[in-house]
Amino acid sequence: MKNHSFSRRSFIKTSALLSGASYLAPYASATQGIPISSSVDSVALDWLEQPGNSHSDGLTLGVPWPRGAVRENNFILKQKDGKQQPIQTWPLAYWPDGSLKWTGLAIAQPTALDGGLSIAPGQGIQPQQLLKVEEKSSAIHIDTGIMQVQINKSGSKLIENISRGGRTSLRNGRLVLSCQNAVEGESESIQKKEYSSAISVVTLEQSGPIRAVVKVEGTHSSGDREWLPFVVRFYFYAGAESLRTLHTIIFDGEEEKDFINGLGLRFEVPLEDELYDRHIRFAGEGEGIFAEAVRGLTGLRRDPGEAVRQAQVQGKKTPALATFPENVSSRLHYIPAFGDYTLSQTNPDGFSIRKRTKAGHSWLKSGFGKRARGIGYIGGPQGGVAFGIRNFWQSYPAQLDIKNAQTDNAEVTMWLWAPDAPAMDLRFYHDGMGQDTYDKQLDALNITYEDYEPGFGTAKGVARTSEMYLHLLKETPDPTLFNSISNGIASPPQLSPAAEYMKQVGVFGRIWGLPDTSTPKKALIEEYLEDHFQFYKQQVEDRHWYGFWDYGDVMHSYDYDRHTWRYDVGGFAWDNSELSTDLWLWYYFLHTGRADVFRMAEAMTRHTGEVDVHHLGKFAPLGSRHNVQHWGCSAKQLRISTAANRRFYYYLTADERVGDLMREQINAVATLKKVPPTRKVSDKSTWETEDNPNLVYAGFGTDYSAIAAAWFTEWERTGGEEIKNRLMNSMRTIAAQPRGFFTGGSRMDLQTGAFEIQESTRATASHLSAVFGLMEICAELIENIDMPAFKEAWIQYCVLYNASEEEQQEALGRSLGKLNLGQGHSRLTAYAANQLKDPALAQRAWREFFEGKAGYDFHKPVIHELTGPAVLQPMEEGDVSTNATAQWGLAALQCMALVGSYLEK
Template sequence: MHRPEKKTNQESRRQFLKQSTVLLSSLPFHGKASFSALLPTTNYEHGTNLRWLGDHVPANKRGVTWGVPWSKGELKAAETLVLSAAGNPNLYVQHWVTARWPDGSVKWSAHAAVLGREDSRADLVLHKKEGRPVRADRSIVVAEDDDVIRVDTGSMQCVFPKNGGKLIQSIQLGTRITATDGQLVLQWQNLPEPTEGEPLLSEALTSEIRNAVVEHAGPVRLVIKTTGIHRSDTGRELLPFTVRCYCYLHTSSIRMVHTLVYDADEYSDFIRGLGVRFTVPMTDALYDRHIRFLGDNGGVFGEAVKGLTGLRRDPGKEIRDAQVIGKATPPISTFNPRVANGLSYIPSFGDYSLTQLTPDGFEIRKRTTAGHGWLASAHGQRAAGAGYIGGASGGLVFSIRNFWQSFPAQVDIRHAHTEAANLTLWLWAPDAPAMDLRFYHDGLGQDTYEKQLAGMDVTYEDYEPEFGTPHGVARTSELEICALDHTPTHEELANRVKDMQDPPVLVCSPNDYETSGVFGGAFTAGPPKSTAEKAIEEQLAFYIDYYKKQIEQHRWYGFWNYGDVMHSYDYDRHMWRYDVGGFAWDNSELSTDLWLWFYFLRSGRQDVFRMAEAMTRHTGEVDVHHIGRFAPLGSRHNVMHWGCSAKQLRISTVINRRFLYYLTADERISDLMREQIEAVHTLQRIVPGRKVGQIAAKDGDKVSMSFGTDWGALASAWFTEWERTGDKRIKQRLLNSMKSIGNQPYGFLTGSANMDVNTGTFDRAGHRNIRVSHLNAAFGLSEICTELIDAFDVPEFTKAWLQYCEAFNADSAWQKKNLGQTFPKPNLGQGHSRLTAYAGWFLKDRKLKERAWKEFYAGAAGMQLSIPPTIRWVPPEVFSERDEAPLSTNAVAQWCLAAMQCLALAGDPMENGI
């Protein structure tokens, strides 16, 4: 059997450039002018040590992007940085700035490099060094015209169309076209399931590109952003999408970040399937074509399209061994003649499906072709949603990240016995029931505010007709494909898929995060210094471990659910209140997101990072309306993530997203944060407290806004945009709002006022009443105020915030003396001990620090300092084994935030006489 001689990647690169001559001669190369390397030198200054999250070093060369914090004034420009490891003093790396301190110095830098196991045998160090920036001498090549964007990473060549239905026109590795016609596919039907007497209609929709741009172009890292909508031949349009494709220098992988926005009618549009499809050329002999699927344990299911093992006649051991490991079999002349002459009698299996319809079960099945029956091939609990399709001469490794966690999901391979196979990576499995997002009850007669408030008094559900809609919510998924020039061994494939499912990330040490002062310095790192600190540390760890178990024991998984946790527990049924009004999904209530991220920063734990990452993906997408009348507000906790009629900034707040953005430079998180900048306009239409008497501002340029959950979220969006871009207009709006809060009769204690949406200035309240809500500072207000005071010199704002911090938990005697009036002590006293601690830290007041610890240990509306008792329930008392402790997510999140911030701001409890 003749096999053509392979050309090298370098020859293929020259051929690609030659084919692109017209484009390359007339268009600039993205990236080379914007990013630079430094002249080699050994004049390093002290550097920042980096480590692999969870010690997970990439098995193969792989593109990695990460963020690094810097202390104020420490670094002026990212171009003076270099990445080194023992034996390699100057690794090739790209740098850019993602945030700056008020003095203009770098606060957060982002970095991209291609690293593998050989680069990571010793600690990686990011140095500042002396040297003159020079033009990078190697780079990803990008050229574009009106129709396409051509990319050459040095290992593969890709073509991304700017119009039409294909997101990726082709992927080429060497002389081999590995994949073509990458597009999105969607299956629609008019009913959730077949119903007797009603016609079941269906349509197939595919992607239609509206825009494709080079969003980020550097010498090492490239991002292609494509936006569009799914469209059918009849003109039906559904689910706008954004797909980002990430390419790295000298790699042959494309990471895809896929975001859809739900714009359908949940009562008449039912999504039966949603995925990404590629055509994979198949050029090898049928017995040299290979299909691979992986379980989440690294186990590999591997078969050939035409099997040569297990036959009545043995083709020969060398031939069988070659097929099993995926190598090209010896020439057919070496086959046992009985097998060689009987190849046509061996069936070729062209179709394969991997389905994961629950988090606890998957099936692999195959058939020869359509019109013939399926054979059950393998079963298991959890699949990785990854594998390989191709031949001994090359093919495609594929992976859907968080496959079983985001069930129902599916992978289909069709026509592998022909010259062009189809690979479909289904994010919503067509073999599962259709996506049904209808509200879970009929309103129960709640047609007035009075009835709705009465209903909330019973089930804690804030219901209002037409508010519990999924219209505008989003979902982001991650996929990856990698072109290879061979069929990988089982070990190689397992390692590649591990890197795709748990992408290696470089992080700093907890001590570096602490000493940099980012995120307001609201956490500490390092071992406990006393028995009191040790007790707190053990309880912090217990809560993380407990919720990890709850996620698994109660199966908090699914396409629309993964990443969230539940709000409250039902001790009679021994299960979380998944079906009781406002007690079900947590939706960031009382800052669960902040709890996880601050705990990661102080602990560096890989499992906590992944929990926080999944939560950020979920709460930023599914719990927020991105288009429509409610955009960009979030939905309060409910049985359905979008079910609550309280559409509020406290859920969509940027303060919950900033961590993942600065740690990974993720562009989708950047989108989510920017959505919130003008959110104030939505509050003119959707008044947050409309059911309890909050009145909309009469002036068209004004909006009624609380200084707590509303303004705190808006301030987070404005501050983050300013530190990222230096936008002076945004800064001025922020400063105006801060000054006008400080000038209220009682500052933050005034509660709310009307704000000018154009200038950010609050009207001065016309009353002198104190209005304090226990929720004001429970959604990130205290954390953002800490950063604002550190960044800006606004004395009246600082005074107002310190007054609020000291007053919230103060007794009536203090209130009367300092405010001239008293107010009932609000709820969440323990959680607000961190505000008292901040006042003590800022004012250097030991008594306030002591008071903070007393408030923390008192446990008002919170938890006592002791690891709660846990009961293990087993069948038949419960459906499945589970751990049960007396706690709620609200109390845990606030306890943990208070504990971490009191340690950071009030010091060791034992040093404060506690």
């Protein structure tokens, strides 16, 4: 067996031979491993899902470009027939040489275009219908060509009005919040208070010509209290009759007395049509629609005639009143007009529709079902508004209200938290059980795996982002159009470059590949990758991992005795990105290009970036380790809030909110001064920095992976020299440590990014260091920055982590002891083998993968269906662990990409 002991002297020689690049001060960007292209052909854009009957007025995506190929922000979009379509583009990221790496791309009316779209550098055409944006001191006016919108810069009304064809269709759009001081059953005196939005800052982020984005920030206000900050973005496209709303709230209340019992967006809809020509629509399950008129003309004792009945049922204008039979027309005022309607989804498996004539009178049960799509409509022949919440039932409790439809001014509320449901309760789930010292807390950790500390299990600072849509329609939609709108809201059509192209470009590191079934063993790996994904996809459904605060996450560990995930056992419950579940899903999407993988990863990104992270308060912007409650763990860490988990969604969709979340992490390392991650388990002298306000202790593993991801991403996005220098100083000073990454950590200068050089030469390693994105971000750093010493230090870590004790002893002066997660770290061995072109290392990587240490033996996942009294309902159970699945999946994907040619058949 070849000895892989690893000295710095031998590595520098090998590295120079491999890279062919000199060591340039101050570390000029290299092209190592990434081909430079002087030109690029057109790039095909594929639908994630074929739009079919799904309406979209506009979409945005990201497109990557080969290094050095594109420098001008000018592009041509063509249909398969060669016809050009207008687009709007902007830079998302740059290569180190200043060429474009990612471009944001906006397309108007994409579902109306012919298939086979492609984009290429060149001078594109201007849209015939421009999006017009006018910013004034008090408001922003937007004209899409179809609808005209006024967004206020102050006050309580975000949207002053929206009109179409000169007719006001919507006005007084504002956020609403209802809060109570206690929960039902715990207090005899429950007091409720209503709040409305109070605008503080409005920013025009994009102004056309195809896409406009307006960001509105503020709080919810009532009297002398302002709380619950919000960030709302409105999205507009040229020629659109709709707008998309991205709504974020950040909880800053007191869990013991602030119980939200209603949260939403409310607006008014002027109505002019006769009551029998006013129509209500709700989208139910599948293609099902609830369709009624405010004043019904069917089922009466006296027949108004088939023409009248059919017109009303179809949502069309009824014949003139003079044509009605006299025995009907003279008695219309006796037919009840139902002005209030509610669609309520208070759990993931049941919705109800009810209606009443007006306040003060009883409700009638109108319909029931399992999962509503969460889309409504109110209007008539002169126009109306369709409105909806994306992921309506998945993010229960949600509700749609229509009120006063029998008057000239109806009111619509899209409730993100339904008033029909119990109030939101964010209190910690236990009283601490006497854990008032670190010793007690560590002792308790040994029984429930929960890292508890008084005051740390707070929801203060966690956030939630939701999507809502408004469509201004010229008349009541027929079933086909209403379903098309509903489907487009539930699953917005999305374009993406093909996986083959993204692989060729080399984005997200050259550590992933495309499906390969060329040998029996590779085919099995692909099969097992699919099996693991499908199991978790089905577990979301079987275990009902849904809800306002939960949707997007999965559970951490399983309890085989109870046949349930350990939802109530300390640190074993919600996963909170533990061991890179997010990365597993995103790299699997890159590998496959599949829509179902994208949608699951999308939901996880929305959740883990918002709910699992504190965005204000003393823990901001750190994330919380896995717990019964997403925010419950006292381990507030960079490894959860890391930008590494968000970069994929940002670059693939150009989503501004995720861009904010990544930027939030740039200075997150400073928070470790207040909340040292190792405060309970290490000597204070290790992380103490009180002697210098500019220093903070950070580990070279989970801390550094997040620090580097935030800084590298910001450098990509801006090309900024200051952030680049901080990043490169951190890399240089890790490489200069006595044992490189094996030094473990050091104190960082927050201003320069440089680590103090440690005096100790004792090598150390943690099994967690490389499994929260360190492998992935180091691969990108090495590809983009020519710093041989850093590359040497990282490859040394990759080689030696899983090496024999003898090899570790020879290279480091001591063995590293019994390290865990050997299977997950096989991808580090594979990376080193690939970089060093070492067949023996490649074969070792595959041995480590198949040995399955702290992972899986190589066999098909054992999945079986549970039925009978052992479970509440039939469901699947598997011999799986989320930690093991995420690490196995990443190891399988990266070993296949890096050393697949060395895998025996």
